[in-house]
Amino acid sequence: xxxxxxxxxxxxxxxxxxxxxxxxxxxxxxxxxxxxxxxxxxxxxxxxxxxxxxxxxxxxxxxxxxxxxxxxxxxxxxxxxxxxxxxxxxxxxxxxxxxxxxxxxxxxxxxxxxxxxxxxxxxxxxxxxxxxxxxxxxxxxxxxxxxxxxxxxxxxxxxxxxxxxxxxxxxxxxxxxxxxxxxxxxxxxxxxxxxxxxxxxxxxxxxxxxxxxxxxxxxxxxxxxxxxxxxxxxxxxxxxxxxxxxxxxxxxxxxxxxxxxxxxxxxxxxxxxxxxxxxxxxxxxxxxxxxxxxxxxxxxxxxxxxxxxxxxxxxxxxxxxxxxxxxxxxxxxxxxxxxxxxxxxxxxxxxxxxxxxxxxxxxxxxxxxxxxxxxxxxxxxxxxxxxxxxxxxxxxxxxxxxxxxxxxxxxx
Amino acid sequence: xxxxxxxxxxxxxxxxxxxxxxxxxxxxxxxxxxxxxxxxxxxxxxxxxxxxxxxxxxxxxxxxxxxxxxxxxxxxxxxxxxxxxxxxxxxxxxxxxxxxxxxxxxxxxxxxxxxxxxxxxxxxxxxxxxxxxxxxxxxxxxxxxxxxxxxxxxxxxxxxxxxxxxxxxxxxxxxxxxxxxxxxxxxxxxxxxxxxxxxxxxxxxxxxxxxxxxxxxxxxxxxxxxxxxxxxxxxxxxxxxxxxxxxxxxxxxxxxxxxxxxxxxxxxxxxxxxxxxxxxxxxxxxxxxxxxxxxxx
Numbered sequence: 001x002x003x004x005x006x007x008x009x010x011x012x013x014x015x016x017x018x019x020x021x022x023x024x025x026x027x028x029x030x031x032x033x034x035x036x037x038x039x040x041x042x043x044x045x046x047x048x049x050x051x052x053x054x055x056x057x058x059x060x061x062x063x064x065x066x067x068x069x070x071x072x073x074x075x076x077x078x079x080x081x082x083x084x085x086x087x088x089x090x091x092x093x094x095x096x097x098x099x100x101x102x103x104x105x106x107x108x109x110x111x112x113x114x115x116x117x118x119x120x121x122x123x124x125x126x127x128x129x130x131x132x133x134x135x136x137x138x139x140x141x142x143x144x145x146x147x148x149x150x151x152x153x154x155x156x157x158x159x160x161x162x163x164x165x166x167x168x169x170x171x172x173x174x175x176x177x178x179x180x181x182x183x184x185x186x187x188x189x190x191x192x193x194x195x196x197x198x199x200x201x202x203x204x205x206x207x208x209x210x211x212x213x214x215x216x217x218x219x220x221x222x223x224x225x226x227x228x229x230x231x232x233x234x235x236x237x238x239x240x241x242x243x244x245x246x247x248x249x250x251x252x253x254x255x256x257x258x259x260x261x262x263x264x265x266x267x268x269x270x271x272x273x274x275x276x277x278x279x280x281x282x283x284x285x286x287x288x289x290x291x292x293x294x295x296x297x298x299x300x301x302x303x304x305x306x307x308x309x310x311x312x313x314x315x316x317x318x319x320x321x322x323x324x325x326x327x328x329x330x331x332x333x334x335x336x337x338x339x340x341x342x343x344x345x346x347x348x349x350x351x352x353x354x355x356x357x358x359x360x361x362x363x364x365x366x367x368x369x370x371x372x373x374x375x376x377x378x379x380x381x382x383x384x385x386x387x388x389x390x391x392x393x394x395x396x397x398x399x400x401x402x403x404x405x406x407x408x409x410x411x412x
Numbered sequence: 413x414x415x416x417x418x419x420x421x422x423x424x425x426x427x428x429x430x431x432x433x434x435x436x437x438x439x440x441x442x443x444x445x446x447x448x449x450x451x452x453x454x455x456x457x458x459x460x461x462x463x464x465x466x467x468x469x470x471x472x473x474x475x476x477x478x479x480x481x482x483x484x485x486x487x488x489x490x491x492x493x494x495x496x497x498x499x500x501x502x503x504x505x506x507x508x509x510x511x512x513x514x515x516x517x518x519x520x521x522x523x524x525x526x527x528x529x530x531x532x533x534x535x536x537x538x539x540x541x542x543x544x545x546x547x548x549x550x551x552x553x554x555x556x557x558x559x560x561x562x563x564x565x566x567x568x569x570x571x572x573x574x575x576x577x578x579x580x581x582x583x584x585x586x587x588x589x590x591x592x593x594x595x596x597x598x599x600x601x602x603x604x605x606x607x608x609x610x611x612x613x614x615x616x617x618x619x620x621x622x623x624x625x626x627x628x629x630x631x632x633x634x635x636x637x638x639x640x641x642x643x644x645x646x647x648x649x650x651x652x653x654x655x656x657x658x659x660x661x662x663x664x665x666x667x668x669x670x671x672x673x674x675x676x677x678x679x680x681x682x683x684x685x686x687x688x689x690x691x692x693x694x695x696x697x698x699x700x701x702x703x704x705x706x707x708x709x
Contacts, residue, residue: 042527044635046535087535184680211680215639217630218434221674221682224426241537244631248539252546252557273539 028076028106028340033069035080035330036105038095038120043087045112048267048319052112052135054312055323056080061311062297062324069331071338078327085111089119096123105129106342109326112319114138114156114187121149130346132329134322137286138186139193142366149367150349152325152358154374156187157194159284160235162376163261164198166393167233170404175204179231179257181222181246183212183238191237191263191284207231212238219245223255233259240268243283251277251409258405261376266317271379271387279381280406284374287318287358288391290399291375297328298357325358378402422553427671433560435667437625439660440567441640442647443574444618450653451591451611452507457518458498459644460637461525462616466491466623467632468533471540474627480540483624484566488617495616499609507608522637529634540627563625570621574614575656587611639683646690649697 028034037056040049057080063069064077081103085092092111099105100123108124110117110133117136121144124131130148137156141149167176178199182188199206207229210222216238226234234257236246243264250260251274265271265283289301298304304324308316329352334340337348353362359372373394380400381387390400418424445459456462469490470483498521506517544558578584589597590607598604622640626632647666651658666686673685 043530044535044633046530181679211678213680213683215636215683216679217636219679220430221427221671222679224423225675228420228423239537241631241633244537244539248541248631249557252559253555254546254548254552268537274541 031068031074031076032079033076033107033334033340034103034105035078035107035109036083036096036099036103037080037109038083038085038092038099038111038116040087040112040116041082041084043085045087045116048135048317049085049087049112051317051319052323053082054308055134055316055320056109056327058308058311058320059297059324059327063327063331066297069334071334071340076334078331080109081105085116087113087116089115092116093119093123096120100124100127100129106340107131107330107345109323109330110134110136110151114141114190115185117141117149118186121146124148128342128346130333130342130349132326132349134326135319137190139190140186142364142368146367148346150329150352150363151368152329152361152372153286153322153369154372155368156190157197158374159191159194159263160237160261160374161194161198162374162393163235163259163282163284164195164202164204164233166376166402167259167404168202168204170402171232175199175202176232177207177229178204179208179222179226179229179234180206181208181210181212181219181234181236181238181242183214183216183242185214185239188212188237188239188242188263195235212242216241217245218249220249220253223249223253226255226257227253231257233257233261236260236262237264240264243268243270244273247274247278247281254409256406256408260406265377265379266389267319271381271389275387276381276385278379278387279412280403281379282376282392282402283379283389285318285377285389286372286374287321288375288377288389288397289316290391291359291397293355293357293359295328295354295356298324300357304357321358325356325361328356329354329361422550423675425550426554427675428668429554429556430560431668431671432664433556433564433667434670435664436564436567436660437622437629437663438640438643438647438666439663440571440618441622442644442651442663443571443656443659444615444622445644446648446651446653446656446659447587447618448611448615449648451587452503452514452608453511454503454507454514454518455511455645456615457515457641458522458525458637459615459619460640460642461522461529462491462495462619462637463623463626463640464632464634464637465494465525465529466620467627468529468623469620470624470627471538471632474540480542480624480628481562483540483627484570484621487620487624489620491620491623492613492617495613496609498616499612503612504605504608522641526634526637533634535634537631537633538627539631542628557629559629563629566621566625570618571656571660574618583607583610639686642683642690643686646686646693649690649693 039053060078068075068077083095108131112135114136117133125146132150134152139155139157182192208225243262261282263284270278289305291301294300333348337344362371364370375391376393377389378392380390391397392402466487469487470480473483474480506514542559547556586602586607590604647662650662674682
């Protein structure tokens with residue numbers, strides 16, 4: 001009995017010792033800069049959560065193997081502590097708290113999705129922990145006056161306004177009729193606000209404005225309305241299920257619309273799941289491998305694509321690319337701040353002005369990246385039915401000419 | 413509010429046909445739920461998750477190059493054994509307890525299934541392409557995807573087969589006897605334990621068929637089961653337990669109601685309107701249900 005007690009107290013003493021050493025081990029110790037990240041490894045965002053983590057890991061590997069980070073004449077290496085936030089905003093906020101107050105992390109990377117970033121930002125802000133995030137695009141993240149939040153991606157309201165502007169341009173500068181179908185979540189509604197702004201700006205009119213439910217798997221009613229109202233542009237945003245449902249039902253119901261623009265095409269693997277039916281769809285993307293941005297670590301998009309493929313066995317979606325870019329931003333900021341003082345690093349982040357393989361990065365006062373435009377690609381298929389995404393707008397990056405108007409179903 | 417649906421008669425026809433085809437599929441799922449509820453007095457919250465699991469079976473066949481329509485034969489066979497497994501592991505421990513315990517148990521199974529499917533198949537939304545094409549009616553003013561017509565046809569086929577099976581076969585009669593009075597059936601030599609297991613298996617098999625059809629017509633995702641549970645629950649509440657034509661009618665009624673709610677109130681209220689209808693009907697049926705015991709015919 002006494003022996004068990006002694007053993008027990010010994011074990012707990014060791015445990016306490018370990019937990020204390022874990023606390024002091026974190027932050028910046030020896031030659032390591034420890035970053036904290038909560039990503040969705042399980043739950044409904046798990047596929048994109050894994051893309052995010054792979055993107056982070058790839059950049060850590062690359063930066064460490066190419067000499068690390070030089071601060072105050074000493075060389076440091078990145079290390080990331082990961083937790084699984086289970087795709088749950090409450091859990092994400094708890095984990096942010098835990099990373100900061102228990103693990104002693106002083107610098108954070110973002111989670112996947114606007115919703116989770118929104119849950120974590122108040123915590124990092126409270127502790128004054130700089131967070132560079134790569135997967136939260138909702139406009140509301142950048143209007144709250146956060147001082148320690150920086151996003152390498154373009155905000156959600158810029159996702160599809162290019163499509164409206166292009167349609168107006170092709171219409172000889174005259175306004176167009178726009179049909180919209182958006183899911184009711186923070187991200188899609190922000191995309192909708194961007195479209196509304198573009199409609200106003202170009203003197204266009206909206207003829208359908210449907211809100212899609214979270215459990216969306218049938219949008220036949222919206223499409224019947226589209227057939228009746230004959231809009232010039234149909235815009236759909238409802239994550240992967242919105243993209244998949246829209247393409248399936250547009251093909252089945254033979255809905256003819258001159259321009260179809262949507263989000264999440266590459267996450268939904270549209271061209272793989274739907275083949276030729278997805279042809280001519282226009283998709284908003286943060287990044288595409290054919291863009292010609294360059295940096296010293298990943299060289300350019302094509303090289304990143306090849307290296308990522310070699311390391312993880314699949315082509316990188318833009319979620320992975322932007323996550324890798326977040327670490328390049330951190331490295332750059334640490335070196336310019338030449339210090340690990342959170343305030344100084346924050347100021348250095350705010351002054352970021354650089355080019356990465358993913359695009360130019362320069363933060364507005366709200367924390368969003370304002371110097372990288374969105375690109376639009378169009379799904380194009382050859383006669384054999386092999387489909388590819390080709391960048392069609394903005395013109396500077398275009399690798400193919402936009403096919404407009406989309407041929408009618410009866411002519412395909 | 414938008415009354416476009418009444419301004420163009422062709423849209424009204426389209427909405428009705430869409431609703432009916434959709435409703436027949438719902439009715440098949442609801443029939444399984446009614447069967448189980450009537451025989452075992454269990455409300456299966458995991459109904460929708462069984463549907464989604466059936467959908468994944470068809471999806472994986474599609475991935476391996478087999479036409480997903482074969483899923484309507486393969487999925488029920490696999491799902492039958494999944495159903496028996498669930499019965500042996502969990503349901504037989506709660507089958508003679510009160511309704512609340514069984515709801516809790518099946519709710520637990522539902523959560524477990526969601527997480528397991530998410531773990532095994534990933535969180536991506538997927539679908540199986542049947543390549544069935546489209547039927548155009550009334551000078552192409554009304555379009556019906558053949559996949560929807562196919563799924564309605566298969567649903568009717570399975571429902572009819574099941575009704576005949578229930579009437580003619582030995583097991584079918586034993587199931588009906590147990591539904592009427594489990595104790596008396598036991599005294600007269602019916603192995604009620606076996607009957608319960610078979611009933612749960614048959615329900616899971618029906619969900620398997622429905623799931624395969626869902627993957628062909630719509631999309632599937634590990635967390636998309638709940639709307640199917642709610643819809644079948646509602647259909648059963650409206651129709652009553654022993655009333656198969658009632659289940660079919662209320663299934664189609666719900667389908668049409670959903671379509672019209674979608675047109676008039678907007679797509680965002682589609683599922684919401686189903687919930688609202690459920691609350692109204694529950695309030696209306698409350699007294700009836702608590703006073704009268706109903707049997708499966």
